[in-house]
Amino acid sequence: MKPKLIQFILVIMAAAGMASCTKTMDLPSLPQNKITSYKVVNLPDTVIYGAIDNIEKTITVYVPFYYNMVVIDPEITLSEGAKLSERALPVSINATNVKYTVTGADGNINIYSLKIVNQSISSLTVDWLTTEEQVANPVGVLPSIKGNFQSRNAQAVGIELAKRGSGQKVNLAMAAAGMQTEGNDYTLFNVPIPATIDTGYYDVTLAFAGHTAKLAKPVHITFQQPDLLIPSREVKQGGEISFDAFNTVFVGLKAASVTVNDQIYPLTILSYDRLKMTLKTPDDLPVGVYNYTATYNFEFEGWPIVSKVGALTVLPK
CATH class of the missing domain: 2.60.40.10 (Immunoglobulins)
Structure with a gap:
């Protein structure tokens, strides 16, 4: 081949190479149907972020057991212009079939599956x-x-x-x-x-x-010594009077009485359970106002007599 011909061919090849270097190519467009952020927002002062896998199309949320959550309330961010087919409602932490369908601005669709992992202690001691x-x-x-x-x-x-x-x-x-x-x-x-x-x-x-x-x-x-408070009481002659247990329970109530004017008057037990007793005053209980001069005595089987002083007003029948 003649030298001038060879030189001409080399010039043509160099020009073609330079032309190829200046040619521009468009990059593939970014997906427009992605979930870009998944946050659990129903904890005070705390946010849990879901791990998004755009290859497997999954969202994994790790829920520490010590938060004692019943549901997670998600806040979902999407690609610009994308829409979520389902409302982002609260989800039970035991849910296993929750999916989110994202439709991009270009019409393409992605479906993500939600995985909730409840983190717990390995054993209880x-x-x-x-x-x-x-x-x-x-x-x-x-x-x-x-x-x-x-x-x-x-x-x-x-x-x-x-x-x-x-x-x-x-x-x-x-x-x-x-x-x-x-x-x-x-x-x-x-x-x-x-x-x-x-x-x-x-x-x-x-x-x-x-x-x-x-x-x-x-x-x-075990049982403790029965005890009760004696608040101020007003009762008619022959009427009912009741008392509540105090930091203990009533067991084995045998008898009750009240002393006024140095005279003992029996109180008939109408009913009682572990928390309350109801008694009947005698018809001849003297009418009067006994400002913390009425002395009550209660007998419980197996326990010392419980003696209390209280205010009592007795009205006529």
Whole structure:
């Protein structure tokens, strides 16, 4: 080949190469049908962010158990111009089939599946806070319990007492219970004992965050000396008068009386239960106003006589 021809061909190839370098190509457009943010916003002062996977089309929300959530309330952000086919309603933390359909401004559709992962403790470990014998009384409170609750919500704990011998079971109401923390230690306290519970030894089982644990030692439920308050009372001769138990329960009520003007008058027991007694005054109870000079005596089987002084006004029949 002649040198001039070769030179001409090289010039043509160089020009073509330069032309190819200056050619521009359009980049593929960004998807317009994406969920760009998923936030759980129904916790005070706390936001939980969902992990969005745009390849698998999933949203994963990790819910720590100590928040004791029943539902999650999502706030969803989309690509500009996109729309969500479903309303972003609150979702049960146990839901398994929630999907979100996103339609982009260009008409393309994405469907995301929601995955809610409830994070929990691996096991429940509990023990009595103190090592002495555990004793409680009707209308009192259960001795304090320590455990790895990792939560301040005492109402999320379930407690069942099972009486040794009979197997009788009592579930304790937790509305008044409390949880206190010190470092990583959690203590459950102020769990009320019902007035109707029988005495005896009870095994104690706790349920929390999907786990159950039984305390190694039982609690001994015992009665205390019955007691009551004597507020001011007004009653007609032969009328009814009632009193409520105070920090204890009434058991084995045998007799009651009131002393005025140095004279003892029996009070007839009409009825009583563990929390209240109703008595009848005698027809000959002297009419008068006894400002904290009326002395009441109550006899309970197995206990010393309970003596109280109160204000009493007696009206004629």
